Amino acid sequence: MNAPEPKPYHHGELRPALLAAANGIIREAGVDALSMRRLADQVGVSRMAPYHHFKDKNDLLCAIAEMGFADQDRMIRSVIDDIGTEDGARLFENWVHAYIRFAHDNPETYDLMYGKEIWKRGAPTPVLHQVSRASFRLWVDMVGKLQLQGVLPATHPALRTAQASWATLHGLARLLNDGVYVLSGDLDEIANTAVDLLTQRTGGSQTPGAPA
Amino acid sequence: MNAPEPKPYHHGELRPALLAAANGIIREAGVDALSMRRLADQVGVSRMAPYHHFKDKNDLLCAIAEMGFADQDRMIRSVIDDIGTEDGARLFENWVHAYIRFAHDNPETYDLMYGKEIWKRGAPTPVLHQVSRASFRLWVDMVGKLQLQGVLPATHPALRTAQASWATLHGLARLLNDGVYVLSGDLDEIANTAVDLLTQRTGGSQTPGAPA
DNA sequence: CCGGGTAACTTGACGCCGTCAAGATACACT
DNA sequence: AGTGTATCTTGACGGCGTCAAGTTACCCGG
Numbered sequence: 001m002n003a004p005e006p007k008p009y010h011h012g013e014l015r016p017a018l019l020a021a022a023n024g025i026i027r028e029a030g031v032d033a034l035s036m037r038r039l040a041d042q043v044g045v046s047r048m049a050p051y052h053h054f055k056d057k058n059d060l061l062c063a064i065a066e067m068g069f070a071d072q073d074r075m076i077r078s079v080i081d082d083i084g085t086e087d088g089a090r091l092f093e094n095w096v097h098a099y100i101r102f103a104h105d106n107p108e109t110y111d112l113m114y115g116k117e118i119w120k121r122g123a124p125t126p127v128l129h130q131v132s133r134a135s136f137r138l139w140v141d142m143v144g145k146l147q148l149q150g151v152l153p154a155t156h157p158a159l160r161t162a163q164a165s166w167a168t169l170h171g172l173a174r175l176l177n178d179g180v181y182v183l184s185g186d187l188d189e190i191a192n193t194a195v196d197l198l199t200q201r202t203g204g205s206q207t208p209g210a211p212a
Numbered sequence: 213m214n215a216p217e218p219k220p221y222h223h224g225e226l227r228p229a230l231l232a233a234a235n236g237i238i239r240e241a242g243v244d245a246l247s248m249r250r251l252a253d254q255v256g257v258s259r260m261a262p263y264h265h266f267k268d269k270n271d272l273l274c275a276i277a278e279m280g281f282a283d284q285d286r287m288i289r290s291v292i293d294d295i296g297t298e299d300g301a302r303l304f305e306n307w308v309h310a311y312i313r314f315a316h317d318n319p320e321t322y323d324l325m326y327g328k329e330i331w332k333r334g335a336p337t338p339v340l341h342q343v344s345r346a347s348f349r350l351w352v353d354m355v356g357k358l359q360l361q362g363v364l365p366a367t368h369p370a371l372r373t374a375q376a377s378w379a380t381l382h383g384l385a386r387l388l389n390d391g392v393y394v395l396s397g398d399l400d401e402i403a404n405t406a407v408d409l410l411t412q413r414t415g416g417s418q419t420p421g422a423p424a
Numbered sequence: 425c426c427g428g429g430t431a432a433c434t435t436g437a438c439g440c441c442g443t444c445a446a447g448a449t450a451c452a453c454t
Numbered sequence: 455a456g457t458g459t460a461t462c463t464t465g466a467c468g469g470c471g472t473c474a475a476g477t478t479a480c481c482c483g484g
Contacts, residue, residue, distance in 0.1 A: 011462080032333060035441060046463045048443075053461095057442065119390045121244060136393055155413075156405045163387075163394060164380065164406040171383025172376070178331045181348055182375060193368045194376040200412045201367075212277065223432080247470060258434045260472080265432095269471065 015053040017043050022064055026108045036060075058122030061112055065124075068109040069131045070100055073138065080142075088149035093195050095142070096169060100191050103173035103186075110173060139166055151199055163197050202208070226266040229255050234276055238320045244247050248272075270334030272310070273324055280321040281343045283316055283351065283356075290355075300361035307354070308381060312403050315385035316396075322385060351378055363411055377410050 012019065021042050025034045036057055040047045054060040079098045080091065103110040111117070113132070118124050124132075143165065144158035152161060172194060175182040182190060193199070223229065233254050237246045247258045248269050266272040291310045292303065305376060315322040323329070325344070330336050336344075355377065356370035364373055384406060387394040407413070 014461085028250075030333075036443085037441070049462055050463085051443075057290050070412065114386075114390065114392050116390045119392050121242075132392070137215040151408065153412075155408055160398075161409070163398075163402045164384070166393070167383030167387055167402075167406065168376065168380040169383070170387060171379030171381070174326075174386055175375075175379055175382060176330045178326065179364050180331050180344070181378070186372075186375075188374055190375045192371040194379065196367055197365065197373070197376050198409060200365075207289055228434080248472085249470070257432095259434055260435085358478075 011043075011045060011049070014043070014045065014049065018050055018053060018060070019063060019067065022060060023067070023109075026064065026112075027106075031108045031112060037122060039210065045166075046138075055176040056122070058118065059125065061118055061122070062125040064109065065112045065118055066128050066131050068106065068113045069135050071106070071109075072113070073135055075102055088146050089199060089201075092146055092151050092199060093192075096191055096195050097188070099169050100172060100176070102175060104187070107177040110177060120171045136162075136166075150177065153200060168194050168198060219374075223255075223261070226255070226257065226261065229264050230265060230272070231275060231279065234272060235279070235321075236323075238276065239318075240278075243320045243324060268334070270330065271324040271332070271337065273330055274340045276321065277324045277330055278340050278343050279371075280318065280325045281340075281347050283318070284325070285347055286349065287314055300358050300363040301411060301413075304358055304363050304411060305404075308403055308407050309400070311381050312384060312388070312399060316388060316399070319389040324391060326382065348378075365412060366393060380406050380410060 018039060022039055023033055025039065025042070036050055037047045039060075040050050043049075051059065054063065075098060076095065079094050079134040082094070118128070135153060139161040140158055143152060143162040147154040147161065152165065154161075156164075172182070172187070172190065176181075176184065176187055216275070230251060234246055234251055248262055251272075252259045252262050256263075262272065266275065287310060288307065291306050294306070298335065328339070352370055352374040355364060355374040358364040359366040359370060359373065365378065366373075368376075384394065384399070384402060386392075388396065388399055
């Protein structure tokens, strides 16, 4: 056992430890409960120690948002890989549900990723900017392919269609997470409605996982 | 001139004065800049005075959000009245643009009305709850009528269609205000794309104000 | 006219917060 | 061994929301 070493002045792995702890706090107590002081305390360092690894609180939040984008991209890509490019409609449906589920499972992180906390109040880190744009580009490309397959209407350029349709997803996610108008239980049904609206489908399969 | 009376211990019109000042601060410096202390200072009373008219900071914010809903409803209704119920498609288009414009012109208030600050963090006042639900009901009724006119698809109940389509508007508003993905200049075009998507229109009038 | 009740307002204090400034510590390299 | 540097600590400042206890002005029945 070489673990103990009660207080090795130099923590050694502070940055990752901070990120992990911050994610934990956010997940359990919400992003409002995350303060630099409390974070430092929880990791076992003094209050100013984190400032050697993150210039700001904003800087820390950006790093967390970055991780969120990475997670989301991973999840989203797995949806694509699961199906291949064969059945576009099904792919889109799964995508939508995956997106909503991600937002629902990680409400606080989602908030950080797209909320004003970072994007309006504090300036987003350049690297966060890149990451988020890359994530959006993934979506635009996807929409383009779905337009070619006739799943989504091609009456507008892919970029515009991507923006408008993504706004729908984002709006749903926000309403769900903020608890306005939309009840958690109705979400799947609303998501299906959104899918039908966007794909201009006549009727609706009520649950995507139905044994077809 | 009977105005001066430098410091009449009892302010007399404190509550409305607080609301007005709060709205001013929010409009000019953002909701983050609104603190109870600063507000009190600006109105010329001591820090705890506002607490006799608003139980909480949350209570104050709810009151501001209420006013926001009132404004929004007024604006929305004026769109309806402007056109009558004759041309549903045009009505819907104008509605969407009016909605977005409202969000764009009052970003901080909009944030308060639908954001987590009130709905998740602090509990919304009962009366705010009522007001917001009434506002949403207005939208649901509207959607129902548009479905009857064939402007919006009737494949789902009015409630679901209202939720899904409203999510689109809300998403656009959020993205615009938070500065994610959507540029201010592209907004009208994106809004039109959204209208076309939702109404399943084949092509698009590019600007609503275009001379037919 | 006066006495007391009550609503409006003030001042003091507490414990949080983010972070600047300056000092202490441990390691890395010459 | 000595020096430089990255890392971590402690102290302090101003700001926040708000509880508790005091002060002031008005209102109303006698």
